[in-house]
Amino acid sequence: AQKVTQAQTEISVVEKEDVTLDCVYETRDTTYYLFWYKQPPSGELVFLIRRNSFDEQNEISGRYSWNFQKSTSSFNFTITASQVVDSAVYFCALSDGGGTSYGKLTFGQGTILTVHP
Amino acid sequence: GAGVSQTPSNKVTEKGKYVELRCDPISGHTALYWYRQSLGQGPEFLIYFQGTGAADDSGLPNDRFFAVRPEGSVSTLKIQRTERGDSAVYLCASSPQGSSYNEQFFGPGTRLTVL
Numbered sequence: 001a002q003k004v005t006q007a008q009t010e011i012s013v014v015e016k017e018d019v020t021l022d023c024v025y026e027t028r029d030t031t032y033y034l035f036w037y038k039q040p041p042s043g044e045l046v047f048l049i050r051r052n053s054f055d056e057q058n059e060i061s062g063r064y065s066w067n068f069q070k071s072t073s074s075f076n077f078t079i080t081a082s083q084v085v086d087s088a089v090y091f092c093a094l095s096d097g098g099g100t101s102y103g104k105l106t107f108g109q110g111t112i113l114t115v116h117p
Numbered sequence: 118g119a120g121v122s123q124t125p126s127n128k129v130t131e132k133g134k135y136v137e138l139r140c141d142p143i144s145g146h147t148a149l150y151w152y153r154q155s156l157g158q159g160p161e162f163l164i165y166f167q168g169t170g171a172a173d174d175s176g177l178p179n180d181r182f183f184a185v186r187p188e189g190s191v192s193t194l195k196i197q198r199t200e201r202g203d204s205a206v207y208l209c210a211s212s213p214q215g216s217s218y219n220e221q222f223f224g225p226g227t228r229l230t231v232l
Contacts, residue, residue, distance in 0.1 A: 004159075006159075032217070033217040033218070037223075042225065043206065043225050043226050044223055044224065044225045044226070045160070045208065045210075045223035046223075047220045047221070047222070050218075050220065052218075091159050091160075093159075095217040096217065097217045097218075101216060101217045102148065102165055102167065102172060102173065102215035102216060102217075103148065103150070103165075103212060103215055103216050103217045103218075103219060103221060104150070104162050104165060104173065105150075105152075105160070105162065105221065106162070107152075107159030107160050107161070108159050109157075109158055109159050110157075110158070110159050
């Protein structure tokens with residue numbers, strides 16, 4: 001069975017601080033995909049990133065960066081110089097990537113990020 | 118282009134009633150997913166459609182829940198004899214194909230409240 005754990009329920013920072021959201025996953029699959037989604041107050045989940053299990057290269061996109069470490073089954077997300085608009089709930093998710101996979105997502109509980117001015 | 122739309126945005130009903138929740142996926146997307154998000158939790162998978170057929174309905178909690186996608190586009194999630202525990206946000210997502218490689222595009226959800 002797959003499982004995603006986001007141990008941080010809520011994080012509160014002041015604007016311009018850096019913040020890291022933790023994600024730990026469990027799966028028996030050798031091929032899988034990891035995702036991060038953002039859920040702003042409007043409620044619609046917004047895709048941020050997808051990584052496959054064979055690519056441990058860290059990724060940076062603007063103020064966002066992701067650190068994937070298979071050895072610790074973690075896929076952490078860092079926001080540099082946070083802004084008020086970053087306030088949202090962030091979800092880490094996992095999907096198996098085998099030949100018969102159809103993309104069913106297993107989500108973590110989410111981390112509520114509040115960035116204060 | 119238009120994203121995934123869901124109607125109604127809010128639905129309040131009484132215990133025991135029947136409800137239907139509608140999802141309009143992005144045009145041309147063959148894969149459609151329903152998830153349920155309870156307060157303070159992450160979304161949980163309910164059912165997956167590839168075209169018109171329900172390829173995996175293992176997430177439906179019981180036989181009061183049923184979903185259809187008769188023409189391979191719009192989908193309707195149907196809940197019979199609603200219970201207070203069914204209160205949640207029901208999310209629909211679509212994807213060009215049913216694979217982990219493809220991004221799922223989510224709708225804004227339908228907030229169901231069962232009194």
